Amino acid sequence: MDTSKLPKIRDEERESQFGYVHGVSGPVVTATAMAGAAMYELVRVGHSELVGEIIRLEGDMATIQVYEETSGVSVGDPVLRTGKPLSVELGPGIMGSIFDGIQRPLKDINDLTQSIYIPRGVNIGALNRDMKWEFSPGQSLRVGSHMTGGDIYGMVFENSLIKHKLMLPPRNRGTVTYLAPPGNYDLSDVVLELEFEGIKEKFTMMQVWPVRQVRPVTEKLPANHPLLTGQRVLDALFPTNLLGGTTAIPGAFGCGKTVISQSLSKYSNSDVIIYVGCGERGNEMSEVLRDFPELTMEVDGKVESIMKRTALVANTSNMPVAAREASIYTGITLSEYFRDMGYNVSMMADSTSRWAEALREISGRLAEMPADSGYPAYLGARLASFYERAGRVKCLGNPEREGSVSIVGAVSPPGGDFSDPVTSATLGIVQVFWGLDKKLAQRKHFPSVNWLISYSKYTRALDEYYDKHFPEFVPLRTKAKEILQEEEDLAEIVQLVGKASLAETDKITLEVAKLIKDDFLQQNGYTPYDRFCPFYKTVGILSNMIAFYDMARHAVESTAQSDNKITWESCNRW
Numbered sequence: 001m002d003t004s005k006l007p008k009i010r011d012e013e014r015e016s017q018f019g020y021v022h023g024v025s026g027p028v029v030t031a032t033a034m035a036g037a038a039m040y041e042l043v044r045v046g047h048s049e050l051v052g053e054i055i056r057l058e059g060d061m062a063t064i065q066v067y068e069e070t071s072g073v074s075v076g077d078p079v080l081r082t083g084k085p086l087s088v089e090l091g092p093g094i095m096g097s098i099f100d101g102i103q104r105p106l107k108d109i110n111d112l113t114q115s116i117y118i119p120r121g122v123n124i125g126a127l128n129r130d131m132k133w134e135f136s137p138g139q140s141l142r143v144g145s146h147m148t149g150g151d152i153y154g155m156v157f158e159n160s161l162i163k164h165k166l167m168l169p170p171r172n173r174g175t176v177t178y179l180a181p182p183g184n185y186d187l188s189d190v191v192l193e194l195e196f197e198g199i200k201e202k203f204t205m206m207q208v209w210p211v212r213q214v215r216p217v218t219e220k221l222p223a224n225h226p227l228l229t230g231q232r233v234l235d236a237l238f239p240t241n242l243l244g245g246t247t248a249i250p251g252a253f254g255c256g257k258t259v260i261s262q263s264l265s266k267y268s269n270s271d272v273i274i275y276v277g278c279g280e281r282g283n284e285m286s287e288v289l290r291d292f293p294e295l296t297m298e299v300d301g302k303v304e305s306i307m308k309r310t311a312l313v314a315n316t317s318n319m320p321v322a323a324r325e326a327s328i329y330t331g332i333t334l335s336e337y338f339r340d341m342g343y344n345v346s347m348m349a350d351s352t353s354r355w356a357e358a359l360r361e362i363s364g365r366l367a368e369m370p371a372d373s374g375y376p377a378y379l380g381a382r383l384a385s386f387y388e389r390a391g392r393v394k395c396l397g398n399p400e401r402e403g404s405v406s407i408v409g410a411v412s413p414p415g416g417d418f419s420d421p422v423t424s425a426t427l428g429i430v431q432v433f434w435g436l437d438k439k440l441a442q443r444k445h446f447p448s449v450n451w452l453i454s455y456s457k458y459t460r461a462l463d464e465y466y467d468k469h470f471p472e473f474v475p476l477r478t479k480a481k482e483i484l485q486e487e488e489d490l491a492e493i494v495q496l497v498g499k500a501s502l503a504e505t506d507k508i509t510l511e512v513a514k515l516i517k518d519d520f521l522q523q524n525g526y527t528p529y530d531r532f533c534p535f536y537k538t539v540g541i542l543s544n545m546i547a548f549y550d551m552a553r554h555a556v557e558s559t560a561q562s563d564n565k566i567t568w569e570s571c572n573r574w
């Protein structure tokens with residue numbers, strides 16, 4: 001949000017407007033004389049005017065989580081209420097940008113300060129006010145037309161991939177008294193004026209929305225289209241839903257969570273990508289920033305940069321912990337905004353464990369009763385409120401349109417222990433579980449998705465799509481899963497009595513399972529020919545492997561009683 005528009009301590013003349021710092025404990029500040037303040041209201045803390053948010057109220061005492069470094073804040077420093085919740089700016093210019101957890105534009109801050117670090121108390125708008133955008137008003141709108149919340153009143157070509165549809169904020173309505181003609185306007189120019197009950201209200205191409213508040217929709221719809229990631233193991237065995245799916249990727253350190261998240265951002269069939277780096281290492285975000293501008297995708301025969309459909313929210317591990325929660329909410333609010341335009345949006349959160357650790361730290365400083373492993377008792381409720389904002393919806397307003405938000409959340413359980421409270425709470429909420437295995441990663445088998453413990457609850461819902469477009473696929477997937485399960489059952493017997501004593505059909509099962517594991521489930525994400533596998537190619541490879549399995553079994557079984565037996569060893573001699 002544009003913190004420069006918030007009230008400033010130095011501009012306030014009335015002492016009655018101030019509260020005062022009573023105590024400081026890391027990112028948590030307590031303030032007195034805060035009667036009349038509201039929960040989740042933004043405040044300015046100290047003479048550096050740090051941005052904070054009220055998270056507890058007791059009498060006239062407020063507890064504030066500060067989104068910046070609190071060193072230097074002392075008891076008695078002024079605290080100014082702003083009367084506004086934490087909000088984000090929504091309008092043209094989001095795509096291709098990189099923000100911090102409270103939507104400050106990192107590139108603009110770097111240009112302004114010439115520093116690689118974010119100075120304390122920096123005030124700058126999230127969206128560029130000087131840039132002109134070509135505005136095209138809605139063809140059916142005229143002066144005198146009636147509008148309600150969510151109606152599209154104009155269009156801006158943000159780039160060659162995204163047509164930015166300008167919507168009336170959900171809570172507004174009225175009769176059009178002015179609509180700007182086609183032309184170039186910046187974000188502070190009035191392009192629409194409505195009158196309702198004698199009160200006129202002006203609108204620019206930008207709107208502001210509180211991050212903790214879900215954007216309203218007409219209705220939620222069932223989802224029935226797969227999110228095609230280009231990763232064979234995910235697309236074939238454990239599909240998630242493009243139109244509003246929720247997915248968790250738990251795994252120990254070094255298992256490849258970030259590579260899978262980045263692959264989804266680079267190659268998935270979504271219209272818009274919101275990538276939230278929540279508390280992860282800074283070099284991972286710098287890798288994203290280096291790689292994404294160079295990556296391209298082909299759209300209608302034209303090569304386009306992937307950054308044209310991507311927005312990044314970077315909140316690395318050395319940034320204040322309170323902003324981790326804000327970064328998650330900022331990311332999902334940006335996603336909902338593009339969903340309301342009618343786009344299919346994918347949001348990557350890497351990683352929700354860091355957010356949970358921030359909750360644990362702040363909860364500890366508030367002296368709240370700890371639950372399992374020290375996490376607060378409301379951890380599950382917070383995770384659910386985030387994941388439940390995903391889904392396929394019928395959008396508010398006219399013209400009628402459908403949009404969706406899919407969430408993929410990485411989870412980093414310590415030591416790869418899936419009984420960790422964050423992982424357990426997440427698995428109770430999400431529909432798809434891609435469990436990463438440390439042993440597979442150590443064998444350099446990537447993506448290291450364990451095919452025995454992972455699952456997808458969307459399999460049935462997506463069968464209709466597969467039957468229509470790839471009718472042979474569902475039986476192939478079932479057969480492949482059976483072969484992999486049989487191989488797991490045979491592994492113990494092989495260790496006891498050796499491979500030579502197995503039946504010929506069991507030897508075929510072992511060899512074909514090895515073929516599926518090494519050549520189908522394994523994929524090199526750093527090669528141009530294998531980093532992305534189209535779904536028709538995935539089906540073709542699997543079809544060939546299952547056909548080989550069926551023919552080999554048939555050959556062995558049909559000659560089992562004859563003198564010219566075909567065995568696996570005789571096949572190898574050929």
